Amino acid sequence: MIELRGLTKRYGSFTAVDGVNLTVPAGEIFGFLGPNGAGKTTTLRMIAGILQPSAGTVTIGGIDLAKDPMKAKAKLGFIPDRPFIYEKLTGSEFLRFVAGLYGMEGEQIEGRSAELLGLFDLEEWADQLVESYSHGMRQKLIIASAFVHRPEVIVVDEPMVGLDPKAARILKDLFREFVKRGNTIMMSTHTLEVAESLCDRIAIIQSGKIRVLGTLAELRQSYKGDTKLEEIFLALTGERASRTAKDVLDA
DSSP states (O other), X not given: OEEEEEEEEEETTEEEEEEEEEEEOTTEXXXXXXXXXXXXXXXXXHHTTSSOOSEEEEEETTEEXXXXXXXXXXXXXXXXXXXXXXTTSBHHHHHHHHHHHTTOOTHHHHHHHHHHHHHTTOGGGTTSBGGGSOHHHHHHHHHHHHHTTOOSEEEEESTTTTOOHHHHHHHHHHHHHHHHTTOEEEEEOSOHHHHHHHXXXXXXXXXXXXXXXXXXXXXXXXXXXXXXXXXXXXXXXXXXXXXXXXXXXXX
């Protein structure tokens, strides 16, 4: 599970994340939504240990990230929104490299890598250099690498970016099966339909603060019944365009 207490990130006088308190229990897919610049990615990077908080704590599976970063990170897999990979490695070599960071090697990782590459239809590309991969293939390889060490928690930023419909469906099924086994997923997405179909609970963050948190049913109840998540999001964040498409085309 993930626990955030007073999580804050400042850049000079600007506060990107402002005292976030949040608990995501085991067995849950948690959606983290917000407009551009709201603090979503900064929060996820602090959870993953890529950014150091200015204040507050991150706990992963009961382990304080600041006090024992190696043990906390061993419980976590991170899927970024942009798949940066060492291009002079093959797909198999990249998974071996990532697994090695967690102390996995030999037959243990060979079998695991083959399973994950097969899941995302990358078997035929396993021995090809990553520089020859398309964007979608790189994204699938990054996803596979996040699961290679059998983590308890997955943190994912824009999971469907670059994926074709088949791969997106496979990933959704993988997420559902992962949490069914008592694990945890925290995901940020701009695709609200994905959040509606996948997430058990949703938080909307704006200007570094969580504005609302609950199940989709609870959010709808707060906003006059059977309302789409898109309408709730726009009403809460004030993200409606100042001019409509019709205004622009008619001008």
